[in-house]
Amino acid sequence: MRFEGSNQYVATADLQLAVNAAITLQRPLLIKGEPGTGKTMLAEEVAKALGMPLLQWHIKSTTKAQQGLYEYDAVSRLRDSQLGGVDGGRVQDIANYIVKGVLWQAFDADQPCVLLIDEVDKADIEFPNDLLRELDRMEFYVYETRQLIKARHRPVVFITSNNEKELPDAFLRRCFFHYIRFPDKETMQRIIDVHYPGLKRDLLGEALRVFFDVREMPGLKKKPSTSELLDWLKLLLAEDIPPEALKSGDRKKIIPPLHGALLKNEQDVHLFERLVFLSRTGQ
Numbered sequence: 261m262r263f264e265g266s267n268q269y270v271a272t273a274d275l276q277l278a279v280n281a282a283i284t285l286q287r288p289l290l291i292k293g294e295p296g297t298g299k300t301m302l303a304e305e306v307a308k309a310l311g312m313p314l315l316q317w318h319i320k321s322t323t324k325a326q327q328g329l330y331e332y333d334a335v336s337r338l339r340d341s342q343l344g345g346v347d348g349g350r351v352q353d354i355a356n357y358i359v360k361g362v363l364w365q366a367f368d369a370d371q372p373c374v375l376l377i378d379e380v381d382k383a384d385i386e387f388p389n390d391l392l393r394e395l396d397r398m399e400f401y402v403y404e405t406r407q408l409i410k411a412r413h414r415p416v417v418f419i420t421s422n423n424e425k426e427l428p429d430a431f432l433r434r435c436f437f438h439y440i441r442f443p444d445k446e447t448m449q450r451i452i453d454v455h456y457p458g459l460k461r462d463l464l465g466e467a468l469r470v471f472f473d474v475r476e477m478p479g480l481k482k483k484p485s486t487s488e489l490l491d492w493l494k495l496l497l498a499e500d501i502p503p504e505a506l507k508s509g510d511r512k513k514i515i516p517p518l519h520g521a522l523l524k525n526e527q528d529v530h531l532f533e534r535l536v537f538l539s540r541t542g543q
């Protein structure tokens with residue numbers, strides 16, 4: 261069971277190493293990195309490459325750890341008992357009103373699967389701590405039915421974080437960690453090739469130059485990332501923008517065409533305009 265990237269996802273050697281290390285250790289892989297650097301997609305691609313089903317749990321600020329295990333649907337049970345017409349035996353048996361969460365589904369699956377816990381940092385601080393035992397021992401107890409649920413097969417677990425909150429040490433100890441570094445030019449070129457295989461080299465070259473120039477601008481509030489570059493390229497292709505329009509020699513173009521795909525707030529657009537203006541008057 262080894263992951264070596266796929267023809268839709270460019271995985272650098274260190275990322276492959278991290279995925280395989282986590283699989284060998286049988287520990288969750290904690291993935292961090294700038295937004296849009298392929299954290300979520302990694303889990304999807306690993307599942308595909310290893311031929312395993314993928315179960316996804318998207319975490320929100322209101323998500324509780326318990327929801328990943330199971331929930332007791334007391335409201336349905338009460339309604340069934342009051343309305344009648346429902347088989348009395350069904351209402352008696354509390355197990356009929358236990359709704360399985362994503363973790364339980366992963367534990368219950370009859371083949372090993374990939375479990376993605378996406379954006380773990382969105383939940384409150386207790387959330388990761390509440391899952392320590394479940395992720396470690398791969399088991400939990402259902403108090404309502406007095407059942408111990410154990411994973412039939414240990415899932416391959418991916419946990420992503422955008423660093424909005426620190427994660428507790430006890431949680432970190434149980435994970436293998438990898439930070440997806442922002443792709444260098446060569447890696448970025450490979451990623452673009454995956455998405456736009458026939459892209460003309462001169463357009464690609466100019467677009468990459470503009471993109472990395474924008475990223476390197478000092479004082480930028482939000483640096484554009486891989487997914488934004490891909491969006492921008494899509495627009496350049498759709499609008500049939502020639503590579504010349506991106507060349508810095510072209511004085512008429514103040515900022516790159518369709519820059520709304522790259523710069524996401526007015527301060528950054530102003531900053532860019534000011535820099536272009538200064539460089540033009542300085543010449």
Ligand SMILES: Nc1ncnc2c1ncn2[C@@H]1O[C@H](COP(=O)(O)OP(=O)(O)OP(=O)(O)O)[C@@H](O)[C@H]1O
Nearest residue numbers: 268269270294295296297298299300301451486487
């Ligand atoms: N290594 C890569 N190979 C191929 N495509 C990539 C790669 N990295 C990013 N992408 C592209 O960028 C898009 C965004 O990736 P993804 O949604 O996985 O980012 P993310 O890191 O989960 O972002 P966020 O933190 O905002 O959730 C993907 O749909 C894919 O098109």
Ligand SMILES: [Mg+2]
Nearest residue numbers: 299300378420
């Ligand atoms: Mg994501």
